[in-house]
Amino acid sequence: MSNDVIIEAWNTVLFDKFSRFKHLLIDGLSSHSEEALKRHKHSPGHKVLDIGCGFGDSTIRIAKSLGADGFAVGVDCASNFIRECELEAAKVNADNAKFLVADVEADDMGGPYDEAFARFGTMFFNMPGAAMRNIRLSLKPGGKFTQIVWRKREDNPWLYEAEVCVKSIVPVISHEDTDAVHCGPGPFSMSGPDMVSEMLRVTGWNRISFERFDSDICIGRNLEEAIEFAMSLGPAGEIIRLAEEEGERLKPQVVIALKEVFGKYQREDGGIWTPSSTWFVTAYNPD
Numbered sequence: 281m282s283n284d285v286i287i288e289a290w291n292t293v294l295f296d297k298f299s300r301f302k303h304l305l306i307d308g309l310s311s312h313s314e315e316a317l318k319r320h321k322h323s324p325g326h327k328v329l330d331i332g333c334g335f336g337d338s339t340i341r342i343a344k345s346l347g348a349d350g351f352a353v354g355v356d357c358a359s360n361f362i363r364e365c366e367l368e369a370a371k372v373n374a375d376n377a378k379f380l381v382a383d384v385e386a387d388d389m390g391g392p393y394d395e396a397f398a399r400f401g402t403m404f405f406n407m408p409g410a411a412m413r414n415i416r417l418s419l420k421p422g423g424k425f426t427q428i429v430w431r432k433r434e435d436n437p438w439l440y441e442a443e444v445c446v447k448s449i450v451p452v453i454s455h456e457d458t459d460a461v462h463c464g465p466g467p468f469s470m471s472g473p474d475m476v477s478e479m480l481r482v483t484g485w486n487r488i489s490f491e492r493f494d495s496d497i498c499i500g501r502n503l504e505e506a507i508e509f510a511m512s513l514g515p516a517g518e519i520i521r522l523a524e525e526e527g528e529r530l531k532p533q534v535v536i537a538l539k540e541v542f543g544k545y546q547r548e549d550g551g552i553w554t555p556s557s558t559w560f561v562t563a564y565n566p567d
């Protein structure tokens with residue numbers, strides 16, 4: 281499987297969908313990164329690499345914590361995301377946040393960096409082992425890598441319950457059976473600590489550890505928005521998109537079913553808040 285297909289997906293259809301729901305994504309995902317950055321602080325003056333940086337809000341947040349002597353570099357394979365990052369950094373005068381279009385699996389990412397960070401930026405690699413090795417080689421000896429990845433499906437009902445619901449209505453077309461671009465392995469590809477710790481070990485990392493973090497996140501300011509969000513993003517959104525015309529035709533049925541799924545998560549102000557759960561995975565480049 282070529283990585284070009286995945287890169288094209290992130291630069292086109294997924295970029296458009298992420299842009300549409302940016303307001304929800306940044307708030308929800310930040311609840312995890314704020315806690316991870318509190319527990320795993322970067323030192324002022326350090327150089328930090330932010331892997332799969334998306335809109336770059338985490339890169340800018342890290343850059344600000346490093347002071348004028350340090351800097352953060354956000355890398356992403358999608359040039360459309362990097363353009364947004366550069367515009368935002370200029371808007372908020374984050375002079376020490378820099379951005380680079382690069383495929384983490386294969387490209388030189390500059391460095392050597394003191395530390396690397398990734399908020400949900402490592403689960404979509406075609407060849408995750410190659411990416412883990414490349415990240416390690418961009419760090420100084422002793423450099424720490426902190427990554428945030430989703431834990432198991434059942435503890436992330438905002439994605440999993442939507443996926444089960446959509447699968448019961450829309451026929452599932454496998455990535456292999458379509459020419460359509462797709463996101464890569466998917467949000468739960470790094471949810472298993474045994475597999476992930478082994479992959480990190482064989483790609484040269486040591487002192488590997490996992491910390492669980494749970495946080496309710498808002499996936500819609502009302503039920504309609506949560507349903508649109510679920511039908512666009514994550515495994516449920518991918519099933520509908522890859523089913524093409526049939527997916528579009530079945531959407532009214534999906535809407536009715538998702539009302540029931542997400543209705544139980546509605547708070548008094550109308551917002552839909554669901555549990556979500558991650559691992560903070562830390563590992564070190566040996567000294």
Ligand SMILES: C[S@@+](CC[C@H](N)C(=O)[O-])C[C@H]1O[C@@H](n2cnc3c(N)ncnc32)[C@H](O)[C@@H]1O
Nearest residue numbers: 290332333334356357358383384399400401404
């Ligand atoms: C789920 S998004 C996370 C974005 C951001 N870190 C956040 O938390 O909002 C995954 C990001 O990884 C990027 N990505 C996927 N494969 C990549 C690769 N091989 N090299 C670099 N970036 C990649 C995508 O373009 C996308 O921006």
